[in-house]
Amino acid sequence: MAFPEHADYIVIGAGIHGLSSAWRLAEIFAERGEKIEGRIVILDKAGIAAGASGIACGVVRNNYFQPAMRNLMAHSIKIWESDPEGLSYHPVGYMQISCEPMYNDVAQIFNEQQSIGYDSIFIEGAKESEKYMLNIFDDWQAQGITSILHEKLGGYANNTTSMYGLAKKVEALGVRIITGVEVKGFKPNNGSKAIREVETNKGNITCERVIIGAGPWVRDFWDMLSLPKQITVKDLDDNIHQDVDMWRFWQLEEGLLQVKPEMLLTND
Numbered sequence: 695m696a697f698p699e700h701a702d703y704i705v706i707g708a709g710i711h712g713l714s715s716a717w718r719l720a721e722i723f724a725e726r727g728e729k730i731e732g733r734i735v736i737l738d739k740a741g742i743a744a745g746a747s748g749i750a751c752g753v754v755r756n757n758y759f760q761p762a763m764r765n766l767m768a769h770s771i772k773i774w775e776s777d778p779e780g781l782s783y784h785p786v787g788y789m790q791i792s793c794e795p796m797y798n799d800v801a802q803i804f805n806e807q808q809s810i811g812y813d814s815i816f817i818e819g820a821k822e823s824e825k826y827m828l829n830i831f832d833d834w835q836a837q838g839i840t841s842i843l844h845e846k847l848g849g850y851a852n853n854t855t856s857m858y859g860l861a862k863k864v865e866a867l868g869v870r871i872i873t874g875v876e877v878k879g880f881k882p883n884n885g886s887k888a889i890r891e892v893e894t895n896k897g898n899i900t901c902e903r904v905i906i907g908a909g910p911w912v913r914d915f916w917d918m919l920s921l922p923k924q925i926t927v928k929d930l931d932d933n934i935h936q937d938v939d940m941w942r943f944w945q946l947e948e949g950l951l952q953v954k955p956e957m958l959l960t961n962d
Contacts, residue, residue: 697896698870701735704892705905706877706915708738709747712907713860719905720867730868737894739876743857746909751948752856755788755848756812757803764806771847780863782855788848791827794840804843817842830960872896879918880904889919913941 703719705712716736723730738744754774756767774783792800797818804816817826820840827834827842861871874896881891881898889904906915917923924937 695870697872698732698735698899699897700900701870702733702902703735703905704899704901704903705734705736705907706738706892707745707906707908707911708736708742708861708871708873709745709857709907709909710750710860711747711909712736712738712905713742713857713864715905715907716869717860717864717867720864720869724867732868732870734869735899736864736869736871737875737877737892738871738873741873742861742871743854744873745911747857748854750853752851752853753788753848754783754851755845756807756814757788757790757843757845759799759803759806761806764812765810768810768812774849774851775847777859781859782852784849784851785847786849788845790843791823791836791839792841792843793838797841800841800843807845813846815844815846817844832961833957877915877918910943913943916940 703716705716705719713736716734720730720734723733754771756764756771758764758767774781775785777783778785790800790803801816801818804814807814817823818841820838823839823842824834826844827836827839865871876895877892878895879893880889881893882888883890890900892899892901892904906912908915921940923940925940927935927938929935
């Protein structure tokens with residue numbers, strides 16, 4: 695298939711952000727009875743799930759403080775649970791097993807979950823927590839546990855397989871995914887900051903809209919668009935901070951705990 699010269703919507707990145715954005719956009723067009731074929735194109739410089747989405751831990755949960763995140767995660771879990779097989783999703787629930795210093799935070803999360811009708815239970819006290827865990831794992835040995843937040847919804851997904859499942863859904867709606875295409879820059883409309891053309895190593899594509907879903911690499915596109923490297927930020931006490939770096943990436947590396955597979959089995 696020839697490289698496209700135009701697409702109404704160009705989505706940059708074939709990970710969770712780009713694919714899910716294209717999926718919902720295509721669904722909106724389908725709901726309106728509008729044509730989709732040729733209108734939405736996803737570009738990725740490597741391949742599907744080649745970046746952060748391919749190495750994510752895959753946990754699906756609603757374990758957050760912020761109200762906006764709480765509602766977003768509840769919605770997200772409904773999407774995952776709508777097609778476990780197609781999205782390689784395992785609805786096993788999620789547990790936060792905590793020591794006493796974490797009690798207040800976990801209790802707050804539980805109360806916020808209950809406020810939106812999210813299915814979870816909260817176990818309080820060392821004896822009750824131990825009893826609850828021994829009913830699930832009869833070899834449970836952790837000490838100092840005084841609370842358990844057990845989300846009955848949620849679980850985990852096999853990250854790369856999930857992304858290929860999502861890509862299949864996207865393509866079934868008429869979205870085209872093109873890998874091995876690196877975006878090199880953007881051309882604005884005459885006399886405007888609006889992007890009219892995307893420059894790639896395979897040729898240029900005119901467009902109406904650009905969606906950047908490139909995860910950690912969004913910084914590079916920010917630079918291509920000549921957007922500010924420093925910004926002004928107001929903190930919670932209304933103090934103004936000048937020249938704060940727009941992007942500051944932290945890298946978290948998690949260790950591996952090797953255990954025998956049978957240790958991961960519940961009593962049933």
